[in-house]
Amino acid sequence: MTAALETLPPPTTVAAPASWRRALRRVLRNPLSAGGLVVVVVTLAAAALADLLAPYPYDLTNFDATLQPPSLAHWFGTDELGRDQLSRVLHGLRVSVAVGVLSVGLSLLIGVPLGLLAGFYRLLDPVISRLTDTLLAFPFLVLAVGLAAILGPSLTTATIALGIGGVPLIIRVARSETLRLRELDFVAAAVADGAGDLQLMRRHILPNAVNALLVQATVSVPAAIIGEAVLSFLGLGVRPPIPSLGVMIASAQPLFRDGPWLAVIPGLAIVLLTLALNLFGDGLRDALDPRESR
């Protein structure tokens, strides 16, 4: 599961929240990550405006125009039920982005508090670490298939499965950041001033941990997008007739010979989006790292 591939410890020397504008400028100076940002924004816009941009409704079937190769009428061709592929790709992108962002959001929601607690309280640490380990040791797809069986396959189920799958990583990042920041001077100063635990976490640790979490998020979102595609490919994703890029590729598999564009184009869409996100994420990480002097 590619989500788990990013078990990297974050660079331990990520800077304290430098001025955001400075970081952004650094990102934009790098043509690759700037390009990534542009593609991401354009794709997000296209996905958000899918209803307006799509030339046809995504579920409009046309049994007289099935398996048409790309043409002027249908820029991306049609599938075996005569549905316009361009429209389906646009809506599919929307699904991908939604699941990607929401699932990472869920991971953060669950993982950050747990990670903070683990880093803060010596007693809770082993408990939370054991839970994290158990979750990591559990094969992700068994979890996903199990959830799909209980809740029924749908967008929500896929989001929950991916969200839960991403929790261990977030816990690790949050915990490691908490442990690191705890030792720093400004925290000691705050303690001396009489700050309570909750205040410490909320006002001092968390804001400084945001950078590392943000970097992790920019890596987790593309992984989640691919994760959604895998789940849909296996039949555990959205309900038909809502298109998902993974489902489109799965349906296209047996029709390879008759309509290779049906498998190629949705895949390229996923690659484009995730590559852009990864490039941008890379640039962001470099920009936030004080060692880099581009």
Add this chain to the structure above:
Amino acid sequence: MGRYLLRRLVESAVTLVLATVVVFAGVRALPGDPARTLAGEEADPVAIAAIRRRYGFDQPLPVQYYRYLENLAQGEMGRSLRTGLPVTDTIRDALPVTVQLAVFSMVVAVLIGVGAGVIAAVRRRSAAEWGANTIALLGLSIPNFWLGLMAILVFAIAFPVLPASGFVSVFENPVESFRHLLMPALVLGSGLAAVVMRQTRSAMLESLSADYVRTARAKGLSNAQVVLSHALRNSLIVVITIVGLQLGALISGAVVTEQIFVLPGFGKLTIDAVFTRDYPMIQGVVLVTAAAYIAINLLVDLLYSVIDPRIRVGGAAL
């Protein structure tokens, strides 16, 4: 050292037990009566009840769990509900396939990743660095099932040079094994290659700017010597760590790859077991996966602690 080892062992044991309890309960929480599913087309109440009795599904959960542990202690993981073959035998036949695939993928990933990482670190701000960087990122951005389909399209259908499916063990026929595993390994290793590349690059950058390297350069050692003997060696430690940790992810990712390339491996076994509610098989598979993951983690931790004594003391462990 001894205390650390003991502590880690206990932690691992706890995690393992937790995993078995979770899967045992979880699998029985799934909707879908396994007796009904097993009955398939010949489903009538009498047959279903008989199946239930035969496999002990009608016993209370703790009893079932106890029986399971009892059998486990004797090395018995039961028989597949579907094929009737022993779970241990089936897993034993499927594991080498996935292990060979995983090892091959790791080799591919390390070769590509380390190569790209070294280039990126050494030739800063050049086209080569951007190229290497992007190719590595592509590995992370391409869903491996799609990559597999495209690879089959090109290398097995359009220009038939490689077989589209099937598995040959490297111990049986190395050449054929290579041909059958090349595409799957490339596909599966592409994501890992990206991770390795990034880690290599960042580790190399760190060591290239370290004092002892500058000293070596000042002493007159050539660039290549510096790179190869000092910086690379240190970076490899990190790489090995990462690769060890990624084994679990690789096995997960192998599921789809195995489906597409028809490799009768562990990943495919897992998925099929869950879809058919093959309880004993699911339990066996999860147990083995968890055990492997925990064992590897333990090994990596120990390796790390041997290499870097600071870690042994605990503290801000990752």
Add this chain to the structure above:
Amino acid sequence: MPSVSFMLRTVAVLAVSGTLISTTACGPIGSDGDGDGPAPGGTIRPGGELRVALAEEPDLLDPTLARTLVGRIVFVSICEKLYDVDAELNLVPQLAAELPEISEDGLTMTIPVREGVTFADGTPLDAEAVKVSLDRHQELEGSARAAELTSVDSVEVVDEMTVAISLNAPFAPLTAVLADRSGMIMSPTALAEKGEDFGTDPVCVGPFRFSDRVAQDRIEVVKDPNYYDAENVYLDQVTYRIIADATTRFNNLRSGDVEVLERTAPTDVAALESDPDLQLISSESLGYQGITINIGNADGITQPPGPLPDEFASPLSESPLVRQALELSLDREAINQAVFLGQFAPACGPISPASPLSSDAAQTCAEHDPAAAQDLLAQAGVEVPVRIELMIGTDAQARRLGEAIQAQAAEGGFEIELNPTEFSAALDQADQGRFQSFQIGWSGRVDPDGNIASFLTTQAPLNTAGYRNPEADQLIEAARASSDLAERRDLYGQLHAVVREDNPIIYLYRQKNLTGVAGTVAGVEVYGDGLVRLAHAGFVETE
């Protein structure tokens, strides 16, 4: 800006796809075979290993416990039965010497056992051995055959080579039942030795005998010298490989990694037919695929049918007119074209036209007419669109089918919401009556009773629709009891009319058994039952 390497890669992929599109052959649509592949001009040479690709992994290879169709495909090579079918689906004797003699009152069936037959382990076949197997099928706990043998009271050994079966009620389909797994005779020596583990190393009578099995991968069977017709068996070995993905199966056939391919995907037929090195064997299956509608399954199949709870009640469950409207709004031809590229056949009832018990009356069908559908809805006085939930499978083909149904039903005034549900969970829900409609099929049995009784008789084990119609019950009962073919044909025709009034199941299509065979192989036969028969298959002599 995406990097140069990225763009080059994109161009390369598109170029390759472009090449592929233009080289796609447009072959003719498949034609109906008579069950045999075209005979290549050449004799079959002895020897060789044939590799067959199966679509699924068989379950336990124990005739008493086995439940999968693919299991039957393996059995046909290693476990012969008392009776079998021929290419026209008529019953013929196999391990029996002749067709059974049925007494006047229909309560005794006498079966002569074939002479001179030995099991693969050398044990001779006699009436005693037949009794042992039949008893096991009935009595073993968890037997999958017990349900179809409920009419059997006892099995007696009359003399060394004759068996008499006593029935508790006349049951015409019994011979057909004995032409399936219930009629498979297992070696009593092996049974005594292995008992419950028989399935891990089965021993019966067959052109081949079981040799080895590797889970998830393959099953190997080798030629049996003890077979009574061994001199007409050419192959040394058959290896059944399990390849779940249809595209991969086909690729393997094309590349020569397997020689026979069961369940070719409809999407691969054109390519198969246009390839001069491959042959297609096609026969119409005995089963069907359709939509089961919950009419009266309120509390589960073990309870009597009744009105549905609010959660599942709908105009569809309450009014036959609405169900007829749904049937009229579905264009079976178009579905066949769009989803299966025209390779399957529309079906309007449970009886396959290939069955000897089919008749014109059993094949009547409604014309696709969405306007008439809307009229019926108006007549029934229901609010349009009618909202229905349809439970479907989670695989890609199930989705496609579901979406096609959805699109067409919309024209007739129905709004269908698709509910992909995993198979296990779906079976559960269907049994409990927790569904409105369910896309499900049946693999089919030689005797139409096997396609009808369990589904349409009141409170029958597979009657998930909760259908209760005394008239239908009577017709089914009568058709079972009569041994007169003409009479049975007539009764099934009447039943068809009754069922089409009520539509507890809307039959949609019937699959074809599409078997791909390499050009180097001859003698492979596939009849309507879908079993790949290899007894006389072999490699063609090359000059």
